[in-house]
Every structure is written in C-alpha cells, then in structure tokens.
Amino acid sequence: MSYQTLTVVALTQETADSVTIHLERPDRQPISSRPGQFLTLILPCGPGGKKERRAYSLSSTPHEAPRLSVTVKRVPGGLVSNYLLDTVQVGQAMEVMEPLGNFTLSPSPKAARSLVLIGAGSGITPLMSILKAVVKTEPNSHVLLIYGNRNEESVIFQRQLADLEASTNGRLQVEHVYSQPLKPAAPHRHTGRLNRTMMLRILEQRHQFPAEQAEYFMCGPEGLMIEARAALDLLNVPDARIRRESFVASADVAEAATAQPNGHGDVTDNPADNTKTTRTVTIQYEGSEYLIEVPAGKTILEVALDQDIDLPYSCQAGLCTACRGKCLSGKVHLDEREGLSDSEMKQGYILTCVGHPMTDDVVIEIG
Ligand SMILES: Cc1cc2nc3c(=O)[nH]c(=O)nc-3n(C[C@H](O)[C@H](O)[C@H](O)COP(=O)(O)OP(=O)(O)OC[C@H]3O[C@@H](n4cnc5c(N)ncnc54)[C@H](O)[C@@H]3O)c2cc1C
Ligand code: FES
Structure with a gap:
C-alpha cells in the first residue's frame, strides 16, 4: 500500500x-x-x-x-x-x-452511454468526479444528475454544475431537488423529498435516459439509496446497471454474511456461536506471514493493528474496501458487507475491519 x-x-x-x-x-x-x-x-x-x-x-x-x-x-x-x-x-x-475504491468507471472517447447519477448532500463528491470525467472524455454520452439538498444554499458545486451544464450543449442535465427551498420552484428545481415518486417523475420525463439501458450511480444517505433502489426496481432496471457508494455504515446489519474461499459463503452461520472462542488467523501481506490470535468480539484488523502489523485500512466500517483480503482457507464472518459485491463475496473476499474468524484454519491474503 x-x-x-x-x-x-x-x-x-x-x-x-x-x-x-x-x-x-x-x-x-x-x-x-x-x-x-x-x-x-x-x-x-x-x-x-x-x-x-x-x-x-x-x-x-x-x-x-x-x-x-x-x-x-x-x-x-x-x-x-x-x-x-x-x-x-x-x-x-x-x-x-x-x-x-471500486465506485468508478473507465471513460472512453468511443462510449455513447446514458448515465444517471443520484445523490444528496456530500454524496455529490464521487458523482462530480464521474460526471466531469464523462463530460470531458465522452462526446457522445449523456449524463443526468438528480441532486437532493435542503435548499439552494446547501448545494455543493452549485456554480461549477451550472457552468458545466451551460457549456455542454445538453449532454449534462442537472435536476435539483430541495426539501426546504428558499425560492419558489422553477424548471429543473423540484420541491419535496427526493423519494421514489420524485425520482420516477424526473426519470420518466427524460427520454434520452431509457431506464433499462442507462447506467446508475448513487451516493447519499441510506434513506436516499433505499428510495432510489425502489424507483429503479419499478422501472425494471437490472442490478448489474446499478452502482452505489455509502459514506456511513447502515444501522441495519441484517445483510452481514460469512465468506469462505471458493465462493461457498453461508449467510446462515450464526456469529453468536463464536462468542467464547479465540481463533488463530494467518495473514499474508507484502511477502510476510503473520499469525495472530483473534478473541471473540475483536475484528481481524483490530488485533493486527494492536500488534503493530501495518495492514491497509481506511473507514473501519466495512464500506470502503481498503482493508480487503482474500480468504484462502477457513471461514470469516463479516459484520457488514456493504463494500463487497456478490461476486467478490463468492470469490472469498473479506474485509478485515469487520471480519471475525469462524474456524481455526483462516488464512487471509492481502494485497
Ligand atoms: C468511501 C467513503 C467516501 C467518503 N467520502 C466523503 C466525502 O467525499 N465527503 C465527506 O464529507 N465525507 C465523506 N465520507 C465520510 C467521511 O469518511 C467521514 O466519515 C466523515 O467526514 C465523518 O467523520 P468525522 O470524523 O467528522 O465523524 P466521526 O467522529 O467519525 O463520527 C461522528 C458521528 O457522526 C456519524 N457520521 C459519520 N459520518 C457521517 C456522515 N457522512 N453523515 C452523517 N453522520 C455521519 C458517525 O456515525 C458518528 O456517530 C466518506 C466515507 C467513505 C466510507
Ligand atoms: S477499512 Fe474500509 S472497508 Fe475496511
């Protein structure tokens, strides 16, 4: 790293x-x-x-x-x-x-795609990076940004977005949604919560963005993501076209999962079975091998850092994947799996910051 x-x-x-x-x-x-x-x-x-x-x-x-x-x-x-x-x-x-991070795309001058970006508050940041890259590199692509804020004064990048929109000849369209606007509504400014009804209303007016063929990137509070997902389900948008980034761990850990190598993850394993056990974990990182004893209730990352093993990490909440490793043997339970795709889970990837060993033969390769 x-x-x-x-x-x-x-x-x-x-x-x-x-x-x-x-x-x-x-x-x-x-x-x-x-x-x-x-x-x-x-x-x-x-x-x-x-x-x-x-x-x-x-x-x-x-x-x-x-x-x-x-x-x-x-x-x-x-x-x-x-x-x-x-x-x-x-x-x-x-x-x-x-x-x-994997919340990204590869801009290509040959691409001709429709991108729908849905965000609120500080969730605009990665969307801004993506939209600027696409508008600059892909002359045949169109971008629609649906951006929720409390009012006109809380809009991050207000000026930059207006300038970009004015200079791109319709290739970028921005729809602002204000929950408590300071001024009366005007074209491209909507009043209310950025919920599924609002999103459907905006999307259905945009014929350059055929729902099932567009690519969707969303970033914002959990409530917004749930609403956006519900709107896209109603439009029959396939999962493969939807990407999401979370800044805050969801309070709901119901999706927590257990990863093990070769893709046989078992979401039914009960981490409560693990409460009294200290288990040995082998970590392979940058050419060295470390053996650590992980007591119940501690994550693999916490124990490694306590022992001055300088593993990579960032959010410590299972969101960003900076601590991602591959489970080569044994089973690891994850408290949170927001950052990992289903395919990564199937390949045995785990996040050490929210990972607990479930067996004594866990070997994790990092990097
Ligand atoms: C992949 C990723 C990208 C991120 N990008 C950005 C970004 O571009 N801009 C940005 O401002 N932040 C971003 N964040 C969030 C950022 O990392 C911090 O979590 C945030 O700045 C809060 O840190 P803190 O130390 O001030 O709060 P802390 O002291 O860590 O937390 C204080 C309390 O606030 C809650 N909290 C933490 N973050 C938020 C939040 N975003 N909204 C509401 N409540 C919160 C915590 O649950 C805690 O209860 C990103 C997070 C991730 C995982
Ligand atoms: S440090 Fe961010 S997912 Fe583990």
Whole structure:
C-alpha cells in the first residue's frame, strides 16, 4: 500500500459547512487515480495527537492531475470533519493513502452511454468526479444528475454544475431537488423529498435516459439509496446497471454474511456461536506471514493493528474496501458487507475491519 505526503495547494469554500481541499505532491508528479475513487486522509487529530483515518471521495478527475481534490462536509460532533473545516490551511502537509475504491468507471472517447447519477448532500463528491470525467472524455454520452439538498444554499458545486451544464450543449442535465427551498420552484428545481415518486417523475420525463439501458450511480444517505433502489426496481432496471457508494455504515446489519474461499459463503452461520472462542488467523501481506490470535468480539484488523502489523485500512466500517483480503482457507464472518459485491463475496473476499474468524484454519491474503 502506498502512502504519500501531499501539500494543500488551495482551498475552496463550497458552502457554509463544506470545503474542497486541493492537494498535490511537493514535486508535482501526478498520482494515479480513477474517477469516483476516494483518498484516505491520515490526520493527527485524535486524543493525544493519535492519527485518525477517514475516506474522502475525490471530487477531482484524473484530467486535473497533478491535483487531487476532496470535498469535506462538516458532520455535527464529528472528529475529523470538524478538525479539517476548522484548521486546514494552504501549505499544510497531509499524509494520505493512494486513491482506492471500486465506485468508478473507465471513460472512453468511443462510449455513447446514458448515465444517471443520484445523490444528496456530500454524496455529490464521487458523482462530480464521474460526471466531469464523462463530460470531458465522452462526446457522445449523456449524463443526468438528480441532486437532493435542503435548499439552494446547501448545494455543493452549485456554480461549477451550472457552468458545466451551460457549456455542454445538453449532454449534462442537472435536476435539483430541495426539501426546504428558499425560492419558489422553477424548471429543473423540484420541491419535496427526493423519494421514489420524485425520482420516477424526473426519470420518466427524460427520454434520452431509457431506464433499462442507462447506467446508475448513487451516493447519499441510506434513506436516499433505499428510495432510489425502489424507483429503479419499478422501472425494471437490472442490478448489474446499478452502482452505489455509502459514506456511513447502515444501522441495519441484517445483510452481514460469512465468506469462505471458493465462493461457498453461508449467510446462515450464526456469529453468536463464536462468542467464547479465540481463533488463530494467518495473514499474508507484502511477502510476510503473520499469525495472530483473534478473541471473540475483536475484528481481524483490530488485533493486527494492536500488534503493530501495518495492514491497509481506511473507514473501519466495512464500506470502503481498503482493508480487503482474500480468504484462502477457513471461514470469516463479516459484520457488514456493504463494500463487497456478490461476486467478490463468492470469490472469498473479506474485509478485515469487520471480519471475525469462524474456524481455526483462516488464512487471509492481502494485497
Ligand atoms: C468511501 C467513503 C467516501 C467518503 N467520502 C466523503 C466525502 O467525499 N465527503 C465527506 O464529507 N465525507 C465523506 N465520507 C465520510 C467521511 O469518511 C467521514 O466519515 C466523515 O467526514 C465523518 O467523520 P468525522 O470524523 O467528522 O465523524 P466521526 O467522529 O467519525 O463520527 C461522528 C458521528 O457522526 C456519524 N457520521 C459519520 N459520518 C457521517 C456522515 N457522512 N453523515 C452523517 N453522520 C455521519 C458517525 O456515525 C458518528 O456517530 C466518506 C466515507 C467513505 C466510507
Ligand atoms: S477499512 Fe474500509 S472497508 Fe475496511
């Protein structure tokens, strides 16, 4: 895993409670990234200067290299977002992990596709990266952004979106949805909750976006994702066309699963059976092999970090996949599987930050 120290080269205040932080390497060499990926910031803002990590989606695109930009929205009571919004300065050095994440696409000048992006609040960040990359690279593609906010003043990238929309000759359309607007509704501005009815109303008016053939990317609070999913189900959109990114772990862990190698995941295994057992786990990482004893109630990542094994991680909530590994033998129970696709689960991939060994022969390969 590659770590870098970047310099804050500029700041853009987006709204009263969000800021874009523009970062570059001191030698201005580009860092490889894909639209929609995230950067992990490592900041000494924990108790006693302890380093804290948080994932922030890139709001920039690879075209903006050597600059990488992240946009941070204040979370009330949140440690890192408040630290950043209150203290970040141009010239500051910042430790980061290389860009990661699968909520991405590969722009191609030959592509002629319809993309529907659905987001709310800070969920706009990876969508912004994706839409800028597609509009820039794919002259024959169309992008529809459905973007929910409380009111006109809480819209991150308001100006940039308006400018892009005006300059792309209809290839980008933005539909704003405000729950508590300050001004009366106007064309492309809707009033109400961004729920399934609102989404269906907007989608059904857009004939350039044939529901079953478009590609959908969604990022926002859990409630929005559930509503968007319900709207797309009503339009018979196949699962394979829908991609989602979550910033916050869902309170509902009902989907938790058990992964084991060769794709025989068993979601019925009861982690309660595991409560009294300490199990041995073998971790293979960067050419070394580590043996750790994982007591019940601890995750594989927690134990590895306690033993100063420097495994990769970011969100520690099963969302971002920075800690992803492959289970080569044994069985691992996951408290959360949001970040992993069904196909990854079937191939035996696990997330160490939410993973608990269920057998004594667990071997995990990382990297
Ligand atoms: C893949 C990924 C990409 C992300 N991209 C962005 C981004 O582009 N911009 C951005 O601002 N954030 C983004 N986040 C969220 C970010 O990583 C932090 O979780 C967020 O800034 C809160 O951190 P904190 O230290 O301020 O709050 P914490 O001290 O970690 O949490 C305080 C409380 O707030 C809750 N909470 C945490 N995050 C949120 C949230 N987003 N909304 C509501 N409640 C929350 C927690 O559950 C906790 O109860 C992303 C997260 C992931 C996993
Ligand atoms: S650290 Fe993000 S999924 Fe494990």
